[in-house]
Amino acid sequence: MAQTLLFKVSFRTGVHIGTRGIGVEEAYDRHVPSDTLYGAILSALVTLHGIKYLDPFKIRKAPFLISSMFPTIRGEILLVPKPMKLPFVVFDTSLTLKGTEITKRASMFNRLRKCEFIDMDFIRKLCNGILISKLMEQNDKEDKEVVVEMEDGSRFRIIEISQIKILIEEKYVEKVGSVEIRSVEKRVRNALDRVTRASNIYYAKIVHFHEPMYFLIHIIDERIHGIETYELIKSTIKYLGDKGLGGERTLGHGRFEVLKIEEVEVPEYKNKGGGLLCMGLYAPSNEDWNRLDLDETFYEVESRGGWSQYPPSPRSIVHAFKEGSVIVLTSPYERISHEKLGTILVESTGVIRVYKPFMIRIPKKLIR
Numbered sequence: 001m002a003q004t005l006l007f008k009v010s011f012r013t014g015v016h017i018g019t020r021g022i023g024v025e026e027a028y029d030r031h032v033p034s035d036t037l038y039g040a041i042l043s044a045l046v047t048l049h050g051i052k053y054l055d056p057f058k059i060r061k062a063p064f065l066i067s068s069m070f071p072t073i074r075g076e077i078l079l080v081p082k083p084m085k086l087p088f089v090v091f092d093t094s095l096t097l098k099g100t101e102i103t104k105r106a107s108m109f110n111r112l113r114k115c116e117f118i119d120m121d122f123i124r125k126l127c128n129g130i131l132i133s134k135l136m137e138q139n140d141k142e143d144k145e146v147v148v149e150m151e152d153g154s155r156f157r158i159i160e161i162s163q164i165k166i167l168i169e170e171k172y173v174e175k176v177g178s179v180e181i182r183s184v185e186k187r188v189r190n191a192l193d194r195v196t197r198a199s200n201i202y203y204a205k206i207v208h209f210h211e212p213m214y215f216l217i218h219i220i221d222e223r224i225h226g227i228e229t230y231e232l233i234k235s236t237i238k239y240l241g242d243k244g245l246g247g248e249r250t251l252g253h254g255r256f257e258v259l260k261i262e263e264v265e266v267p268e269y270k271n272k273g274g275g276l277l278c279m280g281l282y283a284p285s286n287e288d289w290n291r292l293d294l295d296e297t298f299y300e301v302e303s304r305g306g307w308s309q310y311p312p313s314p315r316s317i318v319h320a321f322k323e324g325s326v327i328v329l330t331s332p333y334e335r336i337s338h339e340k341l342g343t344i345l346v347e348s349t350g351v352i353r354v355y356k357p358f359m360i361r362i363p364k365k366l367i368r
Contacts, residue, residue, distance in 0.1 A: 002339075004358075005217045005230070007237060008075065008260040014185070014206035015254045016247040018306065029184050029207045030116065030164060031081075031323070032069035034280025035304055036246065037215060038354040041066070041233070044240040049232060053224050057352045060344040063221035063229055067279035067358040068323050070117070071181050073161070075212040075259070077172055079117035080360075081324035083277050084298040087112035089367040090135055108135055111146045115158050118167040120267075123277070123360060125150055127267035132367040151368060183208045204248065212259055216266065216279065218358045220339055234261060266360060273364045276327040276338055280357025281320040283343040291333040291341075296364065299325035313349045320355050328364060 017028040017036055045053050056063045070079050090105045090112065134149040138157065148156045148167065155170045162181040186203040193200065219229050237258060244254035275296070281304065284292060299321040306315050321327070329336060342356030 003219050003230075003263055004266050005219065005233070006214055006260070006262050006264045007217065007258065008072070008212050008214045009069075009241065009256045009258050010212045011209045011254075011256045013244075013253050013255045014208045015245060016204060016206055017245075018247050029182060029205070031071070032213070032215075032245065033304075034066055034068040034323075034357045035318075035320070035353060035355060037066055037069055037280075039352075040240055040245050041236055042352055042354075044243060045232065045236045047243075048236055048239050049227075053227075053232065054352060056221070056224060057344055057354065058346055060346070062339075062342075062344060062354060062356050063219070063224050064233065065218040065220065065339065065356055065358045067216040068281070069213045069215040071209065072212050072214055073166075073168075073172070073176055073179055073181070077168065077176075078120040078214060079166060080120050080123055080277075080279065081322075082112075082115050082118050082167065083326050083362065083366075084300065084324050085275070085326045086115075086118075086366065088298070089132055104137070108137065108146050111158060112167075115165045115167050117164065119156065119169050119172070121169055122148075122156055122167060123362060124267040125152070125154070126362050126366060127269040127360075129271075129363075131363070131365065135367075180210050182210060206248075206253065213256075216264075216358050218339075269361045269363045271363070272334065274334070274361045275364045276329075276341075276359040277362050278321055278323055278325040278327060278357055278359055280323060281355055282325065282327070282341070282357050282359075283318055283320040283345075283355035284341070285343045288341055288343075291329045291336070293328045293330045296328035297326065299327070308347075308349065308351045313347075313351070315351065315353065316345075316347060318343075318345065318353065318355060323357075326362070327359070 017032055019028060042054060072078055087109050090109045130151050132148055133151045136147045138145050138147055145158045156167050157170055158165055158167050159173060159176065161179060164181060185206050187206055189202050189204050191200040191202065217233060221229055223229060224232060241256045241258055245256065246254040301319050302322045303317055303319055305317045308315050338359035344356060345353040
């Protein structure tokens, strides 16, 4: 029987998850992408238990799905990527807008668009059929922020923490206080040309996550080669915490401690007319492209390449939907499981790259 596990971790050192940059080695400073996490877990799995445990991935069948790694607040409030469809509720087609109301709605749209994460409770309410009833602006502030009121009377508003805009339930705002999710520093590095011995100065971006992070693993197959998948994953991630995640591990970066592992019930919309919220990077397969309703799907594309350590080789470029994309399938496939979506790439070097993320089914309509 499929189960979903929540892993809560705390980084003991700074982390460098590289992305493209000129003059500065840029890095992800809000989250850890799912393909990076997949690659690190599979590499650690081979080191700890043996290469045979990659057999399911080699035939493009994932025994488990994972999400990207996201921040928490105080280790209790789980933050999820904002559904990319959310800002568009301010221009719901059922509303008749005139004059200044259009300008006001446009302002609200921009503020929601800049929001990056939302409280998991917001998703839970949507999945339970509690939709948005009203959008308004705070009147007690000069820099007005959007307030989202739900049908049960609860309110969510945008706050800013560590230069990250988050939509959070009002009752938690005081609890947040002066929390700091992350800080970023740039460290100088020096590369020497092996022939001319010329010095090349560059900078590496190191991110310090001050609050616990979390990610979800959805186990599909209970066993791999006779060993419980849960036990394989648990031991592998604990080993990965000591080994380190991301780049510059030889300098001690990327090490974390596993704080908690627990089975959780992730919210899911069970009625018709739902979409799938991507909790990680998703690359549609050829079959998926025929299933997608592109008129209803909201997504942004990110190009993922990089360098593989084992064996040392460049990776091919993959164009994937970013976290927060909302996937809608055409009517014959609308109830298909997210377990059947996505792509597993087996490159000529033997490197396995997985773009089959964990997804949450949410309602297609967000506002009543």
